[in-house]
Amino acid sequence: MDISIRIGGEAGQGIQSISSIIARTFVRHDFYVFINQDFASRIRGGHNFDQVRISNVPVQAVDDKVHILIALDKETTRRDIDCMAENGILLFDEDAIDFTSESPNHFSIPFGKIASEVGKSKIMINSVATGAAIALMDFDLQPVLNGLQEQFQQKGSEIIENNQKCAIAGYDFIRKNLKEKSLFRAPSAKSVRQKMLLTGSQALALGAMASGLKFYSGYPMSPSTAIMEFVSSRADQYNIVLEQAEDEIAAINMVIGAGFAGARAMTATSGGGFCLMAESLSLAGMTETPAVIVVAQRPGPSTGLPTRTEQADLNFVMHAGHGEFPRAILAPGHPAQAVHLMSKAFNLADKYQTPVIVLGDQHFNDTFFTVDELDLESITIDRGYILTDQDLPSPREYKRYSPGESGISPRILPGLTKAVLYADSDEHTEEGHITERATIRNQMMRQRMQKLERLRQEIGPPEIYPAGEAELVLLGWGSTHGVIKEAVDRLNQNGMVAQMMHYSELFPFNPRNIGIAELRKAKIIAVENNYTGQFADFFSKATGLSVHQRILKYDGRPFTAREIVDQIEDKNKENNNGYRGRLSQR
Amino acid sequence: MVTVEDFHSDDPIAWCPGCGNFSILKALKKALVDLQQKPHKLVIVSGIGQAPKTPHYLQSNCFNGLHGRTLPVATGIKLANHKLTVLAQGGDGDGYGEGGNHFLHAMRRNIDITYLVHNNQVYGLTKGQASPTSDLGFVTKTTPRGAISPACNPLLLAIASDCSFVARGFAGEIDHLAGLIIEGIRHKGFSLIDILQPCVSFNRVNTFKWYTERVYKIDADSQYDAGDRLKAFQKAQQWGDKIPIGIFYRNQRPNLEEQIPAIADQPLVAQQTDPDSFSELLETFK
Numbered sequence: 001m002d003i004s005i006r007i008g009g010e011a012g013q014g015i016q017s018i019s020s021i022i023a024r025t026f027v028r029h030d031f032y033v034f035i036n037q038d039f040a041s042r043i044r045g046g047h048n049f050d051q052v053r054i055s056n057v058p059v060q061a062v063d064d065k066v067h068i069l070i071a072l073d074k075e076t077t078r079r080d081i082d083c084m085a086e087n088g089i090l091l092f093d094e095d096a097i098d099f100t101s102e103s104p105n106h107f108s109i110p111f112g113k114i115a116s117e118v119g120k121s122k123i124m125i126n127s128v129a130t131g132a133a134i135a136l137m138d139f140d141l142q143p144v145l146n147g148l149q150e151q152f153q154q155k156g157s158e159i160i161e162n163n164q165k166c167a168i169a170g171y172d173f174i175r176k177n178l179k180e181k182s183l184f185r186a187p188s189a190k191s192v193r194q195k196m197l198l199t200g201s202q203a204l205a206l207g208a209m210a211s212g213l214k215f216y217s218g219y220p221m222s223p224s225t226a227i228m229e230f231v232s233s234r235a236d237q238y239n240i241v242l243e244q245a246e247d248e249i250a251a252i253n254m255v256i257g258a259g260f261a262g263a264r265a266m267t268a269t270s271g272g273g274f275c276l277m278a279e280s281l282s283l284a285g286m287t288e289t290p291a292v293i294v295v296a297q298r299p300g301p302s303t304g305l306p307t308r309t310e311q312a313d314l315n316f317v318m319h320a321g322h323g324e325f326p327r328a329i330l331a332p333g334h335p336a337q338a339v340h341l342m343s344k345a346f347n348l349a350d351k352y353q354t355p356v357i358v359l360g361d362q363h364f365n366d367t368f369f370t371v372d373e374l375d376l377e378s379i380t381i382d383r384g385y386i387l388t389d390q391d392l393p394s395p396r397e398y399k400r401y402s403p404g405e406s407g408i409s410p411r412i413l414p415g416l417t418k419a420v421l422y423a424d425s426d427e428h429t430e431e432g433h434i435t436e437r438a439t440i441r442n443q444m445m446r447q448r449m450q451k452l453e454r455l456r457q458e459i460g461p462p463e464i465y466p467a468g469e470a471e472l473v474l475l476g477w478g479s480t481h482g483v484i485k486e487a488v489d490r491l492n493q494n495g496m497v498a499q500m501m502h503y504s505e506l507f508p509f510n511p512r513n514i515g516i517a518e519l520r521k522a523k524i525i526a527v528e529n530n531y532t533g534q535f536a537d538f539f540s541k542a543t544g545l546s547v548h549q550r551i552l553k554y555d556g557r558p559f560t561a562r563e564i565v566d567q568i569e570d571k572n573k574e575n576n577n578g579y580r581g582r583l584s585q586r
Numbered sequence: 587m588v589t590v591e592d593f594h595s596d597d598p599i600a601w602c603p604g605c606g607n608f609s610i611l612k613a614l615k616k617a618l619v620d621l622q623q624k625p626h627k628l629v630i631v632s633g634i635g636q637a638p639k640t641p642h643y644l645q646s647n648c649f650n651g652l653h654g655r656t657l658p659v660a661t662g663i664k665l666a667n668h669k670l671t672v673l674a675q676g677g678d679g680d681g682y683g684e685g686g687n688h689f690l691h692a693m694r695r696n697i698d699i700t701y702l703v704h705n706n707q708v709y710g711l712t713k714g715q716a717s718p719t720s721d722l723g724f725v726t727k728t729t730p731r732g733a734i735s736p737a738c739n740p741l742l743l744a745i746a747s748d749c750s751f752v753a754r755g756f757a758g759e760i761d762h763l764a765g766l767i768i769e770g771i772r773h774k775g776f777s778l779i780d781i782l783q784p785c786v787s788f789n790r791v792n793t794f795k796w797y798t799e800r801v802y803k804i805d806a807d808s809q810y811d812a813g814d815r816l817k818a819f820q821k822a823q824q825w826g827d828k829i830p831i832g833i834f835y836r837n838q839r840p841n842l843e844e845q846i847p848a849i850a851d852q853p854l855v856a857q858q859t860d861p862d863s864f865s866e867l868l869e870t871f872k
Contacts, residue, residue: 184844195872198871201745209859210861212858212859213859236848243695253661254665256659257661257666259666260649261662261663261667262855263666263854280652287651289761334819335841342632374868377862379861414629414647414667415647415667418626420647420648421627422648423649425634433597434639
């Protein structure tokens with residue numbers, strides 16, 4: 001089973017309440033659910049949709065075909081009908097929407113009338129629609145009724161009951177009038193409640209908290225804000241201080257202050273906010289202060305498309321900040337990876353006393369993924385080279401920027417030893433005092449930049465799927481993990497020998513992580529949500545390998561597997577089966 | 587017993603001979619000794635300019651960061667370990683120009699930091715441009731016809747922002763300034779101490795002599811009530827022939843850190859995260 005339901009309507013109509021109840025119902029019955037949220041930058045009105053994909057095998061990408069389309073506004077009937085699968089069903093309310101259709105698959109159902117009569121409130125059209133969708137999938141309604149009870153717990157029994165009645169009425173309407181159209185018989189399953197449904201933002205926040213996050217400062221900016229809100233909702237329980245800053249410059253400087261004092265600290269923002277942080281990123285590099293910064297990308301330049309997705313800030317985060325200093329850049333492709341990489345980000349930041357950037361994007365941050373489990377208990381915390389009084393028999397001799405045995409300078413945390421430390425944004429001596437002497441400058445530059453070489457050894461290899469040799473290698477990073485994997489499966493089903501090479505640990509690049517010689521025989525196809533193929537350029541330069549095709553998308557929407565497969569097959573035809581190489585002839 | 591020797595630093599001083607900063611450094615050390623402040627429990631955060639070099643010249647923990655960004659760094663440090671005494675230090679360009687937004691919000695938060703602003707009404711380190719506090723008509727390399735925008739009044743801004751401790755000192759009155767610093771550090775909230783500091787290289791108008799002829803101490807008037815905000819507004823507007831120094835305004839509103847449950851028992855730096863404490867949270871996603 002692999003069903004996609006799209007609910008389209010205006011902001012404020014309750015699209016998300018429909019998608020979340022349906023999603024939770026199926027996740028609790030051991031299905032895999034993936035919800036893509038497509039919304040405009042406004043609080044009310046506009047056209048938005050949620051697309052819920054339900055499958056009995058793991059799914060981590062948007063499907064290009066919609067099996068059930070629920071139109072809460074006219075715009076949905078205009079824009080979204082093209083996405084429908086051949087036997088897909090459209091539900092709309094002819095009393096509310098000026099739309100007529102001859103198609104036997106387009107059904108009017110009086111959402112508004114049922115809501116008013118049964119639920120005593122027009123707002124409850126979303127519960128009617130939820131019931132109707134469940135009936136079309138021939139699934140049990142009871143878990144939905146339970147879900148409504150949970151959702152409206154705080155609103156009292158009358159609201160709960162009315163919503164439940166609306167769901168039942170919507171369900172019954174479909175059973176009565178469209179029984180023969182219940183094409184999608186969802187296999188019945190028992191409620192197990194083992195899988196988890198969560199967004200990329202929530203996974204990043206969880207990873208940070210379980211890694212010992214103690215201080216968070218941020219300034220609201222889509223699509224990063226959900227991270228701050230999640231941390232905030234649990235800050236008192238996990239003893240985290242969260243301070244909403246007056247701007248992004250304040251946010252990063254508070255993080256640097258807290259990091260200097262010894263608390264694990266982070267901020268999150270999007271590209272525009274990160275622009276404001278650039279000078280302070282360099283400050284963290286120079287003062288050798290750990291800092292973790294999540295950059296949830298959105299399409300630029302400037303304000304761009306504030307609520308949509310893009311991967312166009314890779315070059316920027318790689319080069320942001322004046323001068324030369326070490327940094328690491330990580331980019332998770334799914335929630336388990338987000339947890340692992342947040343933990344790695346904090347450990348690298350502490351160990352190498354330098355900033356670490358975690359790249360997300362709107363698609364990754366706002367999408368709901370289903371995961372079988374998240375392993376937080378195996379997270380290890382490495383605070384790096386920090387001295388205590390026992391290590392400091394003569395505190396006056398302590399020097400913050402002395403080379404240390406391993407090339408990493410010893411930190412102390414202010415107030416926690418008898419020694420004092422001087423940290424400076426100017427070039428400084430081993431003691432941390434301002435200097436302009438050329439020999440010391442050279443020593444300090446080498447000391448800082450040598451950390452980059454050590455960091456490089458910590459960078460993990462890309463994920464290769466499936467293993468073995470391939471003639472087509474689809475190269476991607478960050479949020480495209482799920483969709484590339486799906487495209488690779490489809491290409492292999494179509495008789496090609498394709499493989500995904502997905503990078504989640506991007507910088508500093510370690511070319512020893514991959515088999516360059518084998519890759520030289522393959523055709524490398526870059527898949528990126530940007531205009532130029534930023535990672536493809538970086539990868540080519542670092543490995544000497546050429547990228548044969550770039551599949552790029554910059555309209556602010558995530559890829560579907562079909563888009564990727566079609567472009568590869570088109571190119572293949574163009575090249576006169578150029579992609580059919582030695583492996584497919586075996 | 588903490589003595590002035592405990593604050594000695596070997597770092598050679600890079601200020602111009604006769605600079606007002608020497609007196610401010612002396613007053614600061616005097617205040618710290620009087621308070622019996624242990625150097626390793628003190629952090630001084632500074633920005634960029636001549637004043638922000640100060641923390642190098644005494645024994646204490648120092649974070650000398652970016653121009654204008656002193657207060658957010660100090661805020662992060664104080665929230666991470668509120669057992670530390672945290673001072674922030676900068677000049678008029680640093681604090682009232684580049685860092686103006688942070689200044690407003692630090693006062694609003696009322697975080698327990700003492701902020702010393704060495705206000706010489708001119709940019710010194712960049713060699714003589716107008717500053718946000720340069721007087722109207724002040725001639726500099728960037729205002730050859732004289733400053734045409736009036737000076738910003740940091741004390742009025744602070745009182746309007748309900749800053750919980752607002753004071754002005756003068757580099758020529760070391761004991762008085764030391765007294766203000768002591769009061770500022772003792773005060774459990776954000777303390778602004780604006781310090782009139784003659785610049786011997788680039789400000790030939792607001793000199794030691796010019797200030798000495800004009801400054802007078804507010805506390806000489808026993809009737810002055812620093813709890814009266816309206817009176818403080820009036821007093822802070824006085825500038826010219828007579829320039830008041832002393833504590834203009836103070837209140838006892840709660841500070842930021844005492845309102846945060848996460849640090850009610852111990853500072854953040856003393857707390858560990860238990861990786862086993864997340865199972866309940868994970869259940870909420872099922």
